[in-house]
Amino acid sequence: RDHALLIQVKQIVLDSSDSQEDLGRQLPSAITSACAENEIKPEELGLAFCPILSAWMWIGSNIHGRFSIDLSQALSQRQRLLDAKKRGWPELREEWINLMTAD
Secondary structure (H helix, E strand, O other), rough: OOOHHHHHHHHHHHHOOOOOOOOOHHHHHHHHHHHOOOOOOHHHHHHEEEEEEOOOHHOOOOEEEEEEEEEEHHHHHHHHHHHHOOOOHHHHHHHHHHHHOOO
């Protein structure tokens, strides 16, 4: 049941967005919509979120943010990392360290 719901969330996001930049707006509403349609509360899914960004060009792997059960917190981390990535590796590395060492 949960897997099918997550597939539905993914499809809603794909159908409603042409850009990954829209993910921060689309994902929360897609989760809410799919859960409502399936008569389940989002918190019943027990989801945890973690931003993952490609850093292959600099370090040969992806970088991961911190896990959170708060989607808005994970999306905020993601946006901070994406903004830093646009400025290059030194800024991305600094922001990544800041995220991973924050209390």
